[in-house]
Amino acid sequence: MQQPDYKHLLESMDSALIELNDRLEFIYLNPAAEMLLATSNNQLNGRTVEDYCGKKCELQQLARQTLSSGQTITRRELSITMAGDRELTVNLTITALSGERGILLEIHPIGRLYSIAQETVRQEEYAATRLLLRGLAHEIKNPLGGIRGAAQLLEGEFEDQELKSYTEIIINETDRLKRLIDRMIGPRHIPQEHLINIHEISERVVQLIEAEASQGVRVVRDYDPSIPEIRGDSDQLIQAVLNIARNALEAIMEADEEGEIRFVTRIMRNYTIGGQQKDLVVRLTISDTGPGIPRNLQNQVFFPLISSKISGSGLGLSVSQAIVTSHGGIIKFESTRGATSFDILLPL
Known part of the structure; x- marks a missing residue:
């Protein structure tokens, strides 16, 4: 019977898995843990939990508790502070590893599903807003072009320099409004990738x-x-x-x-x-x-x-x-x- 590929299984899991030794130094992070901690396995290897999130980090306190007692600790909807003062709500399980001095942390951020839903809503709102802006821009730029053209024709009819200065103001202001509208609707050409x-x-x-x-x-x-x-x-x-x-x-x-x-x-x-x-x-x-x-x-x-x-x-x-x-x-x-x-x- 073929031996299961445990490494592949660990790296495919959605839950963040972190292995610590008896000095609470990072030994292993699966990809989900790297994403959660916003750092890489190599960058944390050998560093302690305290190095990552400070002396008062609740992760460190719970990890020490499991290390000393050997008992599994589970916390639901736990708020923890990560490096950079990021607040996360997670389900957490800390297990003592049998046969060796170390522990395994399994962290499942429950706030991510809510965050994904919020991001989707915001993107839909943003797309609708941009569509509305593009429609408004078209409706506004058409009469602006007519105003600018009329001002240019008037300018050609005036010999009085003072009257010409008024048409220049109209032309300059319509140009300014057009630039503002162009900036509001953002880049118009497809990215040259x-x-x-x-x-x-x-x-x-x-x-x-x-x-x-x-x-x-x-x-x-x-x-x-x-x-x-x-x-x-x-x-x-x-x-x-x-x-x-x-x-x-x-x-x-x-x-x-x-x-x-x-x-x-x-x-x-x-x-x-x-x-x-x-x-x-x-x-x-x-x-x-x-x-x-x-x-x-x-x-x-x-x-x-x-x-x-x-x-x-x-x-x-x-x-x-x-x-x-x-x-x-x-x-x-x-x-x-x-x-x-x-x-x-x-x-x-």
Whole structure:
């Protein structure tokens, strides 16, 4: 009888499986655990639970309890704080491994199903909004073209320079409104896709942000060099990332505080985008330590003309969302005071 392939079984499971030794050092993470912890097996190998989530981490306390007693611990709908102060609701089982000094953690995040449903609803709302905007743009741009043409004809009829200045105002303002409408509906051409390295995209944006940043703003990189190339339009993706990073920079500088902007890349496995599960997804996270997005605006940040900044146009995130959506991806975010992060998720 053929021996079962236990490694394949472990790596196919949806539950996160983590093996720790008697010093609570990470020994093994299956792909679901790597996705949950937002890091790789290699990066955590040899590090302790305390290194990952701090001394007061509840995972560490429960793991020590199982290690000392040898008894299995099960917790349902447990709220735990992960690295980066991420709050997760999970079902957790910790089992002592027989015959060896170590334990096995099985973690099943129950909040993910709710999150998938919410993402699907938001994508449907966003698609409906963009369709409405495109229809409105067409209805508005047609009369704008007529107004501009009439102003040009009038300009040719006037000899008085003062009267010509009025027609120039009409022409300039109709042009400005047309540009605003074009920005609201986002990129109009299909992405010119080719193989690109996500870190080249990130580095282009980092260079621009570092050039614009004040002395008190620090830019940090945390890249996973094993990420393969993806297919995409590099110019569009640079614009999408730049809009998010520039928002982060402006938020810190407007608050007149020292701060940090962090660029992180990771691979996500078995991730659901738009109701479809993807085997591999690239995640680029842009996080900052600024004042955060007001709670009353958080459900609207991807809609045009919504901004918490005094000088903001409210178009940057809308354009970023349009670009990432056209690449088959999504943008997610979390925001509290001192910790805002945007995840750009693109399928491989």
